[in-house]
Amino acid sequence: MPTEFAPxxxxxxxxxxxxxxxxxxxxxxxxxxxxxxxxIDEIAGVAGKKAEVAxxxxxxxxxEITDFKESLRRRLALLEGLPxxxxxxxxxxxxxxxxxxxxxxAAARAAGLKTLLVSGGFTFFADRVQARLGMDHARxxxxxxxxxxLTGRVIGDIVDGEEKKRQLLAMCERIGCTPLQAIAVGDxxxxxxxxxxxxxxxxxxxxxxxxxxxxxAINEGGLDRLLEVVKPAA
Numbered sequence: 001m002p003t004e005f006a007p008x009x010x011x012x013x014x015x016x017x018x019x020x021x022x023x024x025x026x027x028x029x030x031x032x033x034x035x036x037x038x039x040i041d042e043i044a045g046v047a048g049k050k051a052e053v054a055x056x057x058x059x060x061x062x063x064e065i066t067d068f069k070e071s072l073r074r075r076l077a078l079l080e081g082l083p084x085x086x087x088x089x090x091x092x093x094x095x096x097x098x099x100x101x102x103x104x105x106a107a108a109r110a111a112g113l114k115t116l117l118v119s120g121g122f123t124f125f126a127d128r129v130q131a132r133l134g135m136d137h138a139r140x141x142x143x144x145x146x147x148x149x150l151t152g153r154v155i156g157d158i159v160d161g162e163e164k165k166r167q168l169l170a171m172c173e174r175i176g177c178t179p180l181q182a183i184a185v186g187d188x189x190x191x192x193x194x195x196x197x198x199x200x201x202x203x204x205x206x207x208x209x210x211x212x213x214x215x216x217a218i219n220e221g222g223l224d225r226l227l228e229v230v231k232p233a234a
Contacts, residue, residue: 008220018230020111024177027168029186030119034101039121042094046086049078062207063189068160080152084145087124100222105133107232118167139167165193
C-alpha cells in the first residue's frame with residue numbers, strides 16, 4: 001500500500017535510503033511530465049478543435065482507449081491542413097517546463113546518470129525541450145508537413161507505450177546497465193510499460209491508474225520532489 005512519505009508525496013517501496021548515484025539512467029515522458037501541456041491539444045486549439053482532441057487525449061491517458069496509436073491517428077486527422085507555424089505558436093505561447101524539471105535533470109546529470117526524453121508527442125517540441133534541459137537523447141513522433149501544412153500523419157512508426165519501453169531498454173543496453181538501474185517518470189497510461197521495466201517508477205501529477213502502480217507518486221509540487229526520496233550527490 002502507498003504510504004505518505006511527505007505531504008503530496010507517496011511511496012510504495014521499503015528500501016534503504018536511495019541515492020541518485022545508485023542509478024545510471026533516468027527516462028522522462030514529456031507532455032504533462034517535463035512540460036505543462038499536452039502539445040497536441042494546444043495545436044488543436046489553434047485550429048479551434050481543442051475540446052474534441054483533448055477528450056481523446058484524456059481518455060487515452062486514463063487508459064480508457066487502450067490503443068494509443070489509434071487514438072493518436074484519430075487526433076492527428078483532426079489537424080490536417082493546419083499551417084505548420086502553429087507549432088511555433090504553441091511553443092512560444094503555451095509551453096513551459098514543469099516546476100522542478102530543470103533541477104531534477106541537473107541533479108541526475110551531476111550524479112552521472114544519462115537522461116532520456118521519450119514521448120508520444122512530437123519532435124518539434126521534444127528536440128527543443130531536450131536542448132533546453134541538456135538531455136542526452138530524445139525519441140518522439142515526427143509530424144508530416146507538406147507545403148507548410150500538417151497532413152494529419154506522422155513519419156514512420158508511432159511512439160507508443162511499448163516503444164517507450166523499448167527505448168528505455170535500448171538505452172540501458174547502450175550504456176551498459178540493467179533496467180533495475182533506470183528511473184522512469186511519467187503521468188499517463190502509455191508510460192506504464194517503461195515504468196514497469198524500470199527499477200524505480202515515478203508518477204508525476206498522474207492519472208489514478210498510474211499513481212496506483214508507481215513506486216513513487218508526486219501529487220503536489222515539482223519534479224524535484226523526487227530528490228526527497230532519492231538523494232542527490234552530496
